[in-house]
Amino acid sequence: MLVLSESQIRPHLRYETLLPALEAALVRLSTGQIRQPVRTLLPVAEHHGLMGLMPAVDGDLMGLKMVTVYEHNHHLPTHQAVIQLFRASTGEPLAVMNGRLITEMRTAAVSAIAARLFSRAVPGVVAILGSGVQARAHLEAIRQVREVREVRIWSRTLEHAVRFAAECGGRAMSAEEAVRGADIVFGVANLSEPLIRGAWLGAETFVAAVGAIGPAKRELDDEAMRAPVVVESREAALRESGDILSSGAPIYAELGEILAGTVARPARSRVVYKSLGVAAEDLAAARLVYEALA
Secondary structure, X not given: OEEEOHHHHHHHOOHHHHHHHHHHHHHHHHOOOEEOOOOEEEEEHHHOEEEEEEEEEEOOEEEEEEEEEEOOOOOOOOEEEEEEEEEOOOOOEEEEEEOHHHHHHHHHHHHHHHHHHHOXXXXXXXXXXXXXXXXXXXXXXXXXXXXXXXXXXXXXXXXXXXXXXXXXXXXXXXXXXXXXXXOEEEXXXXXXXXXXXXXXXXXXXXXXXXXXXXXXXXXXXXXXXXXXXXXXXXXXXXXXXXXXXXXXXXXXXEHHHHHHXXXXXXXXXXXXXXXXXXXXXXXXXXXXXXXXXX
């Protein structure tokens, strides 16, 4: 059985191969070829933490991601994970992988896939609300699929926004200034209350809402949610997305349905992609690494 650290995984996980692998996995998920339940969550209230279990079966491989979220971590990543792979035909354990980088990159890659589907193919203005790991990953991923003309950064801590802006050649500004006139908006700050306002969004702005996961958490107001809403999994979104549950916004389609051509892309309009992260994505990314090293 392989035991792989993040440093061993990194050379074998690249957006050029991860993007098409995730597109294929999203199609298989929406057509029933990948089986997965909604994740199981175990609160660790005494340490302000959460543990999630995310299994999936895809053909010859089964995977289980065990992920922890500790938002108060200061000297460690807030999100940490281990992914276990099994042979589906025998149940044989094949590999154990550090899942932190896989989680980081597959999340940003799926946002980029959605952006390629629903944003205009022009040099665009990208607003990133957040300045942490996902902010950097999303900027790297979007540059795989769209030419970026301008990068705007907002963070709760101005110093962090200024630092990230200096790194990426962007500009730090308020959330409203960042969003108004942007072609693509990535909400990647950990939020419980709406930050992104529909009044700030253009008629054809693409929004990837990544920062609020849980039935009681939101990052978009009701006006922002008045748009075609696309998700990875209807089942997961109807249990885990406060933005959808509280606003009452209908789900237009799963990403896999649009990629497969079974549901048409929305007519030119603002589109909201509500990201939650699903086990099928972790398994697809882990498969790439395993097949490179097995």
